[in-house]
Amino acid sequence: MDDLIKQNVQQQFAKHASKYVTSTRHAKGEDLSALVANSKADKMMDVLDIATGGGHVANALAPLVRRVTAYDLTEEMLQTAAQFITGNGHTNVDFVRGDAELLPFQDAAFDLVTCRIAAHHFPNIPSFASEARRVLKPGGKLLLIDNVAPEQDVFDHFYNEIEKDRDPSHVRAWKKSAWIHLLEQVSFRIEMMLSFPKPFQFHDWCERSGLPEEEKAVLEAKFLQASQEFKDFFSITTDESNRLSSFTGEAVYLQAIRP
Numbered sequence: 001m002d003d004l005i006k007q008n009v010q011q012q013f014a015k016h017a018s019k020y021v022t023s024t025r026h027a028k029g030e031d032l033s034a035l036v037a038n039s040k041a042d043k044m045m046d047v048l049d050i051a052t053g054g055g056h057v058a059n060a061l062a063p064l065v066r067r068v069t070a071y072d073l074t075e076e077m078l079q080t081a082a083q084f085i086t087g088n089g090h091t092n093v094d095f096v097r098g099d100a101e102l103l104p105f106q107d108a109a110f111d112l113v114t115c116r117i118a119a120h121h122f123p124n125i126p127s128f129a130s131e132a133r134r135v136l137k138p139g140g141k142l143l144l145i146d147n148v149a150p151e152q153d154v155f156d157h158f159y160n161e162i163e164k165d166r167d168p169s170h171v172r173a174w175k176k177s178a179w180i181h182l183l184e185q186v187s188f189r190i191e192m193m194l195s196f197p198k199p200f201q202f203h204d205w206c207e208r209s210g211l212p213e214e215e216k217a218v219l220e221a222k223f224l225q226a227s228q229e230f231k232d233f234f235s236i237t238t239d240e241s242n243r244l245s246s247f248t249g250e251a252v253y254l255q256a257i258r259p
Contacts, residue, residue: 031145031196032056034253035114038192039143041065045111048135050100050128051118055081055093061114062090069094069110071103101127108137116145117251120163120173129186136258142188144254147198149173155233158226159249165219167209176252188256198249199235220244 035057041047041064049058052070054077062068062085070085070093072078078095085093098104100115101124113132122128132142147163149156149172156175163170174182180190202223206216223236223244230236235248 029196031194031251031253032060032116034194035116035143035145036060036064038253038255039064039112039114039141041112046109047112047114048103048105048110050103050113050115050132051121052081053077053116053118055085057114057116058093059085059088059090061112062093065092065112067092067094069096069105071096071098071100073097073099101131103131103135105135107134108140109135111137111140112143113140114143117147119144119146121169121171123171125174126182126186129182129188133186133188133258138258140258141191142183142254142256142258144179144256145251146179147173147249147251148179149175150233150250151175151177155230158230159234162219162222165215165222166206166211179252179254183254183256187259189259190254190256192253192255194253196251196253198251199246200249201246202244223247 039061041061043064043066045065047058047061047065047068049055049061049068049070052058052072055070058068058070058081070078070081072081075097078097082093082095096104100118100122113136115128115132119125119128129142136142149159160170160172163173176193176195180193183190202220206219211219220243224238224242226234226236235246237245237247239245
């Protein structure tokens with residue numbers, strides 16, 4: 001089952017690789033600024049960016065550190081990220097294809113491990129967390145950003161359902177409490193957590209995943225037919241024609257140290 005999920009991820013991102021480089025949501029945002037500011041990056045550091053996607057974290061850290069390894073499961077994503085990063089003049093970035101849950105790197109090889117807006121595609125997040133810890137040097141840090149599900153189960157189920165409807169490679173957005181528990185279970189020490197409201201423009205959100213029009217219509221109806229409680233919680237908005245305009249989720253920045 002995990003192999004099938006990973007094949008779906010590769011197929012999905014191979015088709016839409018360029019959209020993740022140009023996406024304003026991925027290219028900018030206060031979450032990326034927070035990661036860079038809190039990284040305390042310096043010219044002695046080696047960084048591993050897991051599931052680099054469009055390469056925005058690797059691109060932002062490259063001028064600040066000794067070397068970055070941009071790592072991704074999908075070859076097409078790596079190629080697109082390489083064009084973006086090398087096009088910006090950075091020559092200290094290596095591009096390596098592989099699985100986030102089975103890292104081909106030595107123990108204690110990196111000062112920083114980063115992963116941004118990607119873990120909800122991993123079928124085995126505990127393996128990812130354990131591997132991230134393994135390849136960090138003692139005192140090294142994991143800088144993680146991802147969309148999170150609400151703590152209340154009913155809202156959690158709704159959010160993960162609509163994400164899966166929109167993108168079949170979505171596995172699960174975890175709750176904040178689950179992330180904290182997991183990272184502490186694999187012997188990280190949590191240093192910081194920042195929460196960010198994450199507004200989604202419905203049409204852009206669907207277009208980025210290549211959702212067919214008929215499936216987009218079904219998904220829109222699910223939002224519009226939700227109870228007022230759900231519309232209030234997710235800040236679901238409509239335009240003057242009563243078509244779905246936007247909704248708001250949540251993302252977190254988690255910073256954890258390997259003791």
